[in-house]
Every structure is written in C-alpha cells, then in structure tokens.
Amino acid sequence: MSALSQVGFEDRMATVEFRVAPDAHIVVDGDQCRGCTTRECVTACPAHLFVPTADGGILFNYEECFECGTCYMVCNRAGAISWRYPEGGCGVVFRRG
Amino acid sequence: MPTVAAAVKWVDRRPEVDPLTGAVTTDARTSGMSEADRAAVEWALRLGERWSWETLVVTAGPPIAESVLRDSLAAGVDRAVRVDCRADLPSPRVAAALAPALSAVDVVVCGDWSLDRGSGSVPAFLAADLGAAQALGVVAIEPAGPAIVDAERRLDGGRRERLRVTAPAVISVEGASARLRRASLSGVRAAQRAPLTTMAGPENGDHGGGALRRGPLRPRPKVLPPPDPSLPPRDRILALTGSLVERTPPQRWALEPSQAAERIIDQLRAWGVGAQ
Amino acid sequence: MSPQTFDAVVVGAGPAGSAAALEIARAGRSVALIERGPFPGAKNMFGGVVYGRILDTLVPGWWEQAPVQRWVTRRATMVMTPTQALTIDYRTDSWSRPPYNGATVYRADFDPWLAGLAQDAGAELICSTTVTGLIREASGRVRGVRTDRPDGEITAQVVLACDGVNSFLAKEAGLYPHADPGHFTLGVKEVLALPREEIDTRFGLSGLEGADFEIMGCTGDIPGGGFLYTNLDTLSVGVVLRLTGLTKSGRRPEEVIAGMKSHPVIAPLVAGAELKEYSGHLIPEGGYDAMPQLSGDGILVAGDAAALTLAAGIWLEGVNFAIGSGAAAGATAADALAKGDTGPAALSAYRRRLEGNFVLADHRKLRRAPDFILSERVQHRYPAMVCGLVEDLYTVTNPQPKPGGLRAARRQMRKAGVTLWDLARDGWTAWRTFG
Numbered sequence: 001m002s003a004l005s006q007v008g009f010e011d012r013m014a015t016v017e018f019r020v021a022p023d024a025h026i027v028v029d030g031d032q033c034r035g036c037t038t039r040e041c042v043t044a045c046p047a048h049l050f051v052p053t054a055d056g057g058i059l060f061n062y063e064e065c066f067e068c069g070t071c072y073m074v075c076n077r078a079g080a081i082s083w084r085y086p087e088g089g090c091g092v093v094f095r096r097g
Numbered sequence: 098m099p100t101v102a103a104a105v106k107w108v109d110r111r112p113e114v115d116p117l118t119g120a121v122t123t124d125a126r127t128s129g130m131s132e133a134d135r136a137a138v139e140w141a142l143r144l145g146e147r148w149s150w151e152t153l154v155v156t157a158g159p160p161i162a163e164s165v166l167r168d169s170l171a172a173g174v175d176r177a178v179r180v181d182c183r184a185d186l187p188s189p190r191v192a193a194a195l196a197p198a199l200s201a202v203d204v205v206v207c208g209d210w211s212l213d214r215g216s217g218s219v220p221a222f223l224a225a226d227l228g229a230a231q232a233l234g235v236v237a238i239e240p241a242g243p244a245i246v247d248a249e250r251r252l253d254g255g256r257r258e259r260l261r262v263t264a265p266a267v268i269s270v271e272g273a274s275a276r277l278r279r280a281s282l283s284g285v286r287a288a289q290r291a292p293l294t295t296m297a298g299p300e301n302g303d304h305g306g307g308a309l310r311r312g313p314l315r316p317r318p319k320v321l322p323p324p325d326p327s328l329p330p331r332d333r334i335l336a337l338t339g340s341l342v343e344r345t346p347p348q349r350w351a352l353e354p355s356q357a358a359e360r361i362i363d364q365l366r367a368w369g370v371g372a373q
Numbered sequence: 374m375s376p377q378t379f380d381a382v383v384v385g386a387g388p389a390g391s392a393a394a395l396e397i398a399r400a401g402r403s404v405a406l407i408e409r410g411p412f413p414g415a416k417n418m419f420g421g422v423v424y425g426r427i428l429d430t431l432v433p434g435w436w437e438q439a440p441v442q443r444w445v446t447r448r449a450t451m452v453m454t455p456t457q458a459l460t461i462d463y464r465t466d467s468w469s470r471p472p473y474n475g476a477t478v479y480r481a482d483f484d485p486w487l488a489g490l491a492q493d494a495g496a497e498l499i500c501s502t503t504v505t506g507l508i509r510e511a512s513g514r515v516r517g518v519r520t521d522r523p524d525g526e527i528t529a530q531v532v533l534a535c536d537g538v539n540s541f542l543a544k545e546a547g548l549y550p551h552a553d554p555g556h557f558t559l560g561v562k563e564v565l566a567l568p569r570e571e572i573d574t575r576f577g578l579s580g581l582e583g584a585d586f587e588i589m590g591c592t593g594d595i596p597g598g599g600f601l602y603t604n605l606d607t608l609s610v611g612v613v614l615r616l617t618g619l620t621k622s623g624r625r626p627e628e629v630i631a632g633m634k635s636h637p638v639i640a641p642l643v644a645g646a647e648l649k650e651y652s653g654h655l656i657p658e659g660g661y662d663a664m665p666q667l668s669g670d671g672i673l674v675a676g677d678a679a680a681l682t683l684a685a686g687i688w689l690e691g692v693n694f695a696i697g698s699g700a701a702a703g704a705t706a707a708d709a710l711a712k713g714d715t716g717p718a719a720l721s722a723y724r725r726r727l728e729g730n731f732v733l734a735d736h737r738k739l740r741r742a743p744d745f746i747l748s749e750r751v752q753h754r755y756p757a758m759v760c761g762l763v764e765d766l767y768t769v770t771n772p773q774p775k776p777g778g779l780r781a782a783r784r785q786m787r788k789a790g791v792t793l794w795d796l797a798r799d800g801w802t803a804w805r806t807f808g
Contacts, residue, residue, distance in 0.1 A: 012627065012651045017111045017127060019411070022276070040620035046561045046653030048625065066653040067416060069539040073554045073655065074620045084541070087279075088409045088521055089501025093111075093127060096564050096607070096650045097418040097480030126412050126481065281523040282377055285499055 009048060013064050021090035024062040025083065026071070032080035033058040040074035041081065066092050099244065099264070102153040102202040103141035103169065104195050104223065105134035106211045107162030107184065119315075130165045132272030133208025138169045139275040140206045140238050140268070147240050151175050153202060157194040158184045163293055171280035171288035182298035185213070192222030194299045199227060203244060203264040209234045209271050220269035229265035236274050252354065376508075376526035379405045379497070381706050382518055383533040384504045384542055386413035388692045389676025389699030390535030391487040392431065396703025398494035402710050405527055406488065406496045407520065409503040414484030416537075418562060418652040421602035421609035422475045422585055423483060424693045427731075429472060431700055432490060436473055440482035442604035443583025444468060445475035447576065450687055451588040451638070457760035458638040469582055477583050477602045477609065487696075504536065507545050507672070514716075515546060515671035531706045531715040532672045535699055538655045540665070540678035548674055549665035554616045556659030556743075558597060558684065561626040562611030565646035569606045575642055576603055587689060590756035591633040595622045596747035599633045600689070601642065607649055608642070610634060613656060613684065615747050626653065656691070658684040658747075661740035667727070668705075668720040675702040683735060685742030685806075694732055701726040741806045750795055758789035 026049070033039075034056045041050040041058070047066050051059045065086075072083040085091070108131060109123035130138070138154060145152035154169035156162050157180040166177035180194045199205050205227070210217035217233065224231035232248035236257075239247045244264035251271075252258050262268065280288070324336035335341055350360055383394045386408035397404040410416040422445060428435040447464040468474040492498050508517040508526060517528035534542035538557070543549040567575075576584040588599035595618040602609040612629050619626065634643050657663070657680035664680045667673065675681070676695035683690045705723040709715045727733040745751060765781035776784070786792070 006631070007648045009627070012648065015648055015650045016652065038620070043623055043625055044559065044616065044619050046559060046626045046651075068559065068653050068655045070559050070616065070653070070655060073552065073557055074616050084505075085409055085503045085539075088503040089411050091410075091416070093411060093415045094418050094650065094652055095124065095127065095479075095481050097414055097484075097652060126415075126485070129411075279522060282499070282502070282520060282525045282527070285502070285522065286377065286497070289497075 013047060016064075016066075017093040017095065018064050019090045019093060020063045021086040023087065025067075025086040025091070026060060026062040026065065027082040028058050028060045029080050029082075030057045032077045036077060036080070038076060040076060041071045044070050044074045046070065062086075064092075098151045099148070099203045100151045100153050100201065101141050101144045101148070101204045101206070102155055102199055103134070103138040103174070104155050104199065104205055104207045104219075105130050105137060105165050105169065106191075106208070106219075107156055107158045107165045108212050110212060112213070125161055128161075128164070130168060131208050131212045133210065133270060134165070135208075135277035136270050136272050136275040137206040137208045138172060138174065139277045140270055141204075142173055142278070143275070144204060144206070144238070144240060144246070145175075148243060150203070153178065155180065155195055155198045157182050157186070157191050157298070166293055167288045167291070168280075170291050171284040172278055173280070173284060176294070177291070178294045178296060180296045180298055188216065188218040189222050190299065191219050192226050195219075195223055196226040197299075198296055199223070203266075204246070205229070205267045206238075207267065207269040209269045217269065220267050224267035227265060227267065229267050230262040231267045231269075232260045232262045233267075233269045235260075235268055235270045238268060238270070238274075258354070376517065376524075376528045377405070379403045379527060379529045380710050381405075381531045381533060382407065382527050382529040383496075383535055383703075384518060385409075385535040385537055385676070385678070386488045386491075386498060386500070387417055387484055387535060387537065387676060387695060388487055389678070389695035389702070390533065391484065391491045392696045392699030393533045393535060393673075393675060393703035393706070394491035394496035394498075395431065395487075395494050396700050397707050397710075398491055398496040400704075400707035400711070401495075402707055404491075404496045405529070406491055406498045407502050407504055407518070407527070408488070408498065408500045411501050412481075412485055413488040413498070413500070414479075414481040417480040417484055418560070418654045419480055419691060420560065420562065420600045420611060420613075420689060421477045421604070422689070423478050424475050424690055425473060427693045427697045427700070431696065436471055436476075438486070439476070439478070440486050441476040441478055441581070443477045443578070443581050444473050445477065445585045445602075446582040447578070447584040448475075449584070449586045451586060451591075452756045452759055453588060453590045453636060453638065454757050454760050456637070457764060458636070459760050459763050460638075469580075475585060477585070477604050479604070483692075504542065507532065507542060513547075513670060515669065518542070530671070530710055531720070533699075533702050533706060534672060534674045534678050535676045535695075535702075536678050538657050538677040538680075540674065542672070543665050543674045543678050546669050546672050548667075548669050548672070553659070553663065556657065556663040556680070557616050558613045558656045558658045559616055559619060559626060559653060560611060560613045560656050561630060561653045562609055562651070563630055563648055564604070564650040564652075565608045565610055565643055566606060566649045567608060567646045572603050572606065572608065578603065581605075587687065588633065588639075590752065591636060591639075592629055592752075593622065593624065593632060594753075595619050595624065595629065596749075596752050597629075598684075598689075598746075601639065608646060610639075610643055613658075613689075615658075616655075618747075627651070656684065657682055658743050660685075660743040661733070661736040664736075668717065668723045670717045671715050671720075673702040673706060673720055673723050675699045681732060681736065683739060683742075685739045685746060688739070694735075697730065697732045698727060701730065701732065739806060741802060745799070745802050745806055748799075750791065750799060754789040754791050754795075755799075758785045758791050761785035761788060 113122040207220040235248040237249040250258040324333040380402040394406040449462040586601040591599040597614040675698040681694040709719040
C-alpha cells in the first residue's frame, strides 16, 4: 500500500466523535507507574491514550477513549489504573460500530 | 406570570463533510443542541429560578427536532413549543418563525451561533422582530433586579463590556458561559411523555421555498479583468501580478470602541462599501 | 425523592439488553432499559456479521425490517503467512433469500432497531444514563440500581446486567470474581469507504450480496485473527488480538491492522479506500470455562457481560448469543415475576434455559476451542505448514520429478517445526472440539 494512503493517528481518531465528560473516568496513579518497566497500557490501548514521560511516569488522556477497558485489564499493577464508565451521554459515540 | 425562554436549534453536532465535493451528511442520532444552546437553556433556568418566572423552550424545525425540547424539559424547563418548519431556513426566516412563539416572553436566551455554518444573526433578527433590547455573544449574565440583567461581553484585547438590559430582551450566550445541569431521572422520564405545543410555521405549507442555496459553500470568485491586450508583455505580466503598484500600507489605530466603530465605517465608505 | 420503581430493570440497551427488555415487556411487566450512550449502539462495535436465526422466533419476518447492509452469500476462510495465502471460498445463492444466514450490519443501526422493538412492546428506554452500582439489601439481595443522574435510584424485583464485557455489575454482585486478561481479546476495526459498485466488482457481488472473510495467520506473533466484511459502501476490516500476546509483542493494534491490509491478498481489496471510522472493543473469548455465574439473588447476567461469545475459528459469533441469552434472561425474569419470586433458586432456571438451547450447548461443545485456536501451533506453525505444502504441490518442478504429497508434507512439517506427535495430539483435540 502506498504511503499516501496511510492515515496519521490524529486523523484516525478524528473519525470518531467523543463527547468529552467534565470529569476524567480514567485515573492513573503515577507513583505506581514510575516503577513499571513493562508499560502494557502504552502499546495495547487502541486509542493510544497512555504516553510515557521523561521522568518515568505515564501521561494519560481520557478524552478520546473508546471505553474498551483494555488498559486496566492489561495493567500488571493492581490499582495503578482506576477505570469506570464516563458520565451518561458523554464519551465515545460510534456512528457505525 | 412573566416568562424567560430559551430559543434553541436542533443541529447535527458532528456532520460528515466530503472533502472533495463539500457535500454534508447529517445524522439524527448525533443531532441535538450545541453547547451554546445548552448554555442558553441553563441561563433560562437560572433566571427563572431567580425571579420565580415561568420557563419556556422554543425551537423551529421538523418533528424530529423535538428531541431538543425534551432534553430541555428533562433539565427542568416548564413548557416547550415547536414551530413547524424546515430545518435549514435562512436566519431572518428562522427569527420570523420563532417570533410569534416568543411574543409574550420577557427575556429570551439563545446560543450565540449555531453549529451549521451559523453566523449568530438569528438572535439579532429576533430582537428586531420582537422590538426587544439585545445583548449578543455574552459570557456571563447577572440579574441586577427584577427583569433587569447585567450581561458581560467579550471585546478585543481581553477587555469586557458590561451591558444592562431590561426586559423585553434577547440575550445570546457563548457555549462556555454555563453548563446545562444534569437532568434528574424523574425529569428524563417525565420529559419523554410531556405534551409539546406545535405551532404552524411562518407561511403555512411553504416550508421556506427556494430562499436558501443548496449544496456546499462556494465563496463568490473575485473577478480579475484581463490586462489591456495592447500593452507589451512585460506590462501585462506586471498588471497580472500586481507588482510595482503603489499601495496604502496597513494602518493600525488604538481607539475607544465607539470611535473605532466610526473609523471603520468611514474607511468602509472610503472604499465604497455599502455606497452612499 | 422516592426512587423510580419498575418490575425489572435492564442495564445496557445492546442486543442482550434489548432482547431481555422485549421479553419482559411482552409478558406485560414494567421494565426500564438503561443505556449509557446517547442512543443504543453508540458505545458498541463488532466485526460486522449478525446471524439472524435467533430472531426468527423473537421477531418473525425480521429480515424485512432489520437495518441490514448486505446479506452474506460468500464466506471465505483464509490461512496466511506474510507472503502466502490459502483460501477456502464458499458461496451459495440460498443465503441470499429468506430466511438468510448472516448479515453485515452497523451496530449504530442494529442496536437502536432492536431497542425500538422493546420500546414498542412497552419497555421504557432511558438513554445517556450510566448505572454506577447496585442497590442491595443487607442479605445481599439485589434490589435495583443507582445511576449517575440526580435522584437516580431505580428499584426493581430483578436486575438484568447486560452491561457489556466490562460488566461492573456482575463483578459488584460477586458473580465474576476474577477477570483474567488471558481470556479477553481486543478487537480493532477500520470502516473503509469505497463506492458500492467498486465493492461489487472487487468481491464479485451484486445487489445486496455480501462477503465475509475470516483470516488466520495475519496477526504476526500475536495470537488472534483478522476479518474483512463488506457493507453497502464500506468495508469492515480489523483484527482480534489476545491481550496477553498484544502486550508482549510491543506492536500497536492499528499497526497490526496496517500489516494485514498490506498483505498481497488483502491490499488490492482495500486499495484506495478512505477511513471512515476507527474503533475498538474488548471481546470475552474465554469460552465455557471462563464464564461468570449467570444468576444470583435478584440478578441475571446476559450477553458479553456473561462472556457469551464464540470465537472458535470458523465460528465468530456474539450478537446471536447476546440476543439468545438476553431473551432467555428476560423470559426467566418474566416467569419469576409472575410467580412473585425472584430469589436465587427461581432465577437459576435461566441457566437451565440456556443449557437447553444453543447458547450454552454451543459453548459447552466448543469449550476447548479458544485455547486451541489461539495456541502457538494453530496460529503460526500450521498456517506456514499448510501454505508451504500447497505451494510445493502447485509448484511445477520439471525437470525434477514431482516430490509426492507425503514427502512434501514431511518437508513442510520439518520446516514449520511440527512433529507427528503434534499433529496427532492437535488432530485429536480438533476432533473433540469440533467433531
């Protein structure tokens, strides 16, 4: 496939509507992440919400979340990622699905 | 009892636009109120509570637009009216459609502009139709007395303008000025069954005619006359590119708002805009 | 303010929840159907095919009203290595007319349709409302749910947790004690737009005929599989990845899709298509042995929440099990309400109901399938071996004499690292699983 047809990640995420909730439904305990070497959430999250920071922590976004639950499932440290559903009516809206 | 109303529009919050043709695809499932309209409903509720006034929500649109009325009722608005008309009327006609439903209303709050290529002119037309005072593009509303509000507007350079408006008035608010309260469960259930009033549109049967241009937005092309063919090639190229032509450099003025407005009008006249 | 009261409350207006609410409403009971999305289906995605047989009894003549993209008339199973592909390609006219077999749909169309049927039957659909927890008596009996709305409590005789793969309700009720990431896969999908005629040409279809490609060996070192389905004017292309393998691989999900799309067999099918939607969702693939308890005191669990999906090689099904289990849960709840007893004994009839129909019968029969399908040999060695063997047989080696099937097989087994013992053992497992 030609390079032209490759879609950048931002454009990829821009195909989906996210109604951002006032409160974050993902909370990451940065202290636990600093000691984590495996960083499962960084590669597995399909929306790429988790990014390692230079000081060894994890920077996370909740705004463009598919609400799939992969992050807390793959996390190997109990309690590092707290995850619940966002406020009703907020969050991802798939038009096709 | 006096009434404060929110006038809101049913619109697709995230239409798909074909990048090649400009064709717009909308979807009822992702349609509803814009953030600005939601803020308008919240302000109407707050003013209604403050003054113990009746609250009303009005929209102009087809039956499917009733979802925005039910959302407003769920949040606590007392009464809802839909003016039956097409969803894509031009602004003056939307205002004309809304006006009869709002004639007995003391204060009307609108979102500042709609998401579908809105220009923010409906509230202004509405104020004119109702003979009401207007405060447009407001970031905060503070009741200053019975039927009097202080409305704060954003100006250039980080400045603010504070307007005192007395009912009857039309106020349009920015989306970030307030967040619509979360409807209670009983409110949502009651709103699903609540009766809605439907009013006939401005011209019964005629749902807007051909006033609106259909299809994608195509800005009018600027017509450049060809250079005089009798000129030598070098001069024709210069005429086409506009090189070596004397121009007035851009000017910058620091003036008070009223003087600035006059200066702008003078300049526009000098350029021949809006003739006479 | 006093809580809202219903006979039953169904959490989640997906296929399971709507089928449950439909059954309860038809039994004349009051039922609330709570959905956290702004409309049913807004939070849901899947590969793309619904098998409608379960709807025959629930919604007679469903094919005349369901929002279908295309009817699957061509099904292909592909086994591939990075450079080879072997396809079993089947097509039949009989799937192109009632009662049909599979249909490609968009969940944002299908789920609202099903929820609408429940509404028409009398269920009360309440959207944009997230259920935050259970209301329980001191004895542990479930009495209703809390929502994130002001005055948001709903009490009911029975709660049906159809709240999806993450089912916080089943976990809160103690029915789902541990969710092992090894039992879950991540599905990621791209919806790619192509003109309808172009899809017809590329896949050899006409009218509402549709194609369904299921692909093994396209996910590199991650256990999983791929799929490609035709909608009216889009393709659904995606992969299903075992979570544990995904994290180990260090590859990102969208890269795995890109890898599959660049395969020489897939690339021409998707060339030039424009991305319309990217989505992701977890799938409970643990099968029969990884299911939660299906009922408790005042609570029933159905659909993805009960881990009722079948991902067994040639069978990739979920929505039909969701509808089947939801309808059974709804019927059980309605019976229990009629008898005035929604205690654990009365609700345990739900499991018996499922054992008696395809939902648990299929899961029990195929209980070994998930581990087998996702095993290293089935994922990597056998595709390489089979593709190599076919290549050997199809390659004309003149003037060398033909290798002979047995010799070619031995050679490819050696190359792929497969022993006779592996073949015998996996053959036996396959026989016991699928036979």
